[in-house]
Amino acid sequence: MAICTVYTTQSLNSTCSISTPTKTHLGFHHKQVVFYSPGKKASKRGAYTCNPYVITCAAAGGTVVIGLAADSGCGKSTFMRRLTSVFGGAAEPPKGGNPDSNTLISDTTTVICLDDYHSLDRYGRKEKKVTALDPRANDFDLMFEQVKALKDGVAVEKPIYNHVTGLLDPPEFIKPPKILVIEGLHPMYDQRVRDLLDFSIYLDISNEVKFAWKIQRDMAERGHSLESIKASIEARKPDFDAYIDPQKQYADAVIEVLPTQLIPDDNEGRVLRVKLIMKEGVKYFNPVYLFDEGSTISWIPCGRKLTCSYPGIKFAYGPDAYFGNEVSVLEMDGQFDRLDELIYVESHLSNLSTKFYGEVTQQMLKHSDFPGSSNGTGLFQTIVGLKIRDLYEQILASKAAAPVQATKAH
Numbered sequence: 001m002a003i004c005t006v007y008t009t010q011s012l013n014s015t016c017s018i019s020t021p022t023k024t025h026l027g028f029h030h031k032q033v034v035f036y037s038p039g040k041k042a043s044k045r046g047a048y049t050c051n052p053y054v055i056t057c058a059a060a061g062g063t064v065v066i067g068l069a070a071d072s073g074c075g076k077s078t079f080m081r082r083l084t085s086v087f088g089g090a091a092e093p094p095k096g097g098n099p100d101s102n103t104l105i106s107d108t109t110t111v112i113c114l115d116d117y118h119s120l121d122r123y124g125r126k127e128k129k130v131t132a133l134d135p136r137a138n139d140f141d142l143m144f145e146q147v148k149a150l151k152d153g154v155a156v157e158k159p160i161y162n163h164v165t166g167l168l169d170p171p172e173f174i175k176p177p178k179i180l181v182i183e184g185l186h187p188m189y190d191q192r193v194r195d196l197l198d199f200s201i202y203l204d205i206s207n208e209v210k211f212a213w214k215i216q217r218d219m220a221e222r223g224h225s226l227e228s229i230k231a232s233i234e235a236r237k238p239d240f241d242a243y244i245d246p247q248k249q250y251a252d253a254v255i256e257v258l259p260t261q262l263i264p265d266d267n268e269g270r271v272l273r274v275k276l277i278m279k280e281g282v283k284y285f286n287p288v289y290l291f292d293e294g295s296t297i298s299w300i301p302c303g304r305k306l307t308c309s310y311p312g313i314k315f316a317y318g319p320d321a322y323f324g325n326e327v328s329v330l331e332m333d334g335q336f337d338r339l340d341e342l343i344y345v346e347s348h349l350s351n352l353s354t355k356f357y358g359e360v361t362q363q364m365l366k367h368s369d370f371p372g373s374s375n376g377t378g379l380f381q382t383i384v385g386l387k388i389r390d391l392y393e394q395i396l397a398s399k400a401a402a403p404v405q406a407t408k409a410h
């Protein structure tokens with residue numbers, strides 16, 4: 001057995017993990033490894049290989065953790081693609097790993113899917129007659145332990161739920177990223193996990209819309225019949241209402257997707273009314289507003305500067321209450337005919353956390369082929385992505401400033 005010596009300027013006890021090809025040890029001391037701190041070679045962050053070990057140390061300031069909750073087929077993956085694009089760089093599954101991994105890694109972000117914490121595989125759930133939404137089919141102790149470890153900058157060996165086979169595959173090694181997104185059915189269900197989140201989002205898709213989206217995808221891409229899709233939605237409904245839907249009360253931002261009110265008795269579900277519900281008083285998060293912060297506004301932007309075909313576009317903005325919390329709500333009903341004209345709408349929105357004029361429009365044009373690009377789902381997902389970048393930068397700045405302040409205080 002090799003003895004590894006790592007020199008670092010930071011204490012390794014809480015910020016590093018060590019893994020052999022078969023196991024990850026969180027924290028220290030592992031008996032074959034000697035650590036010196038402070039040492040000769042300064043390193044704030046990185047993975048060190050000292051055969052057969054990989055030693056991973058946290059970024060200064062730790063990992064920012066974002067939670068994204070929604071039912072299956074409600075646009076989480078689409079949202080994730082918009083979010084990672086805001087940070088630049090492509091998000092890909094871990095290189096050389098399990099081809100059925102659910103994880104997506106980019107330079108800044110790592111997105112892990114909480115389906116990986118299913119404690120019962122497809123066959124176990126069938127035998128015990130529980131759905132994947134039931135907390136009894138999920139390992140919240142492990143979820144908490146591993147999200148906490150990653151937040152503290154410690155790498156983990158995370159299980160993989162294989163959606164192709166329905167089985168639990170051997171774990172994959174996940175290094176602590178700058179931003180960790182945990183997406184899935186239950187990011188806000190367990191209070192211990194919820195308390196680790198720096199920001200949380202809930203995608204609230206009304207039943208009518210969820211049904212239309214699921215039919216589109218599961219019939220076209222997964223070969224399911226209309227009847228089996230209906231049956232699966234019905235079978236999941238009681239557990240969805242009991243365990244998934246209540247999480248929206250904890251979310252810092254909710255994107256609610258409803259049928260349009262612009263077409264009387266619409267049953268096509270093509271035109272959508274989308275609300276962005278933003279909690280007030282959340283640290284590092286200033287809600288977006290239309291025209292005048294705190295006022296109640298109704299705006300039809302169609303006319304000379306925005307082309308609108310039937311049934312048009314209507315925006316609304318104002319203060320409200322949501323599960324007893326003070327919120328600001330921005331609403332868009334209808335869809336854009338020409339995305340390049342979105343700049344007109346963008347110029348009337350404030351607190352967008354853009355880095356330059358027109359960044360929202362640029363992002364929307366860049367991904368015009370993503371679902372929801374012509375309506376409020378794409379617009380609000382893009383805006384939330386920009387707010388998360390801003391939140392991350394503020395947290396980083398506050399951590400960087402902290403030691404300076406401490407010095408000043410003396």
Ligand SMILES: Nc1ncnc2c1ncn2[C@@H]1O[C@H](COP(=O)(O)OP(=O)(O)OP(=O)(O)O)[C@@H](O)[C@H]1O
Nearest residue numbers: 071072073074075076077078213216217371372377
């Ligand atoms: N904003 C949108 N507008 C219209 N359709 C959408 C939108 N978002 C998602 N969809 C539809 O819903 C389907 C599911 O979207 P997506 O894969 O992003 O959801 P998901 O929550 O990640 O699903 P799962 O958890 O089952 O993998 C897409 O194939 C698309 O047809």
Ligand SMILES: O=C(CO)[C@H](O)[C@H](O)COP(=O)(O)O
Nearest residue numbers: 072073115122132163166185
């Ligand atoms: O709700 C889900 C999460 O997206 C899935 O239904 C759950 O993960 C089980 O997956 P599968 O049906 O592939 O076994």
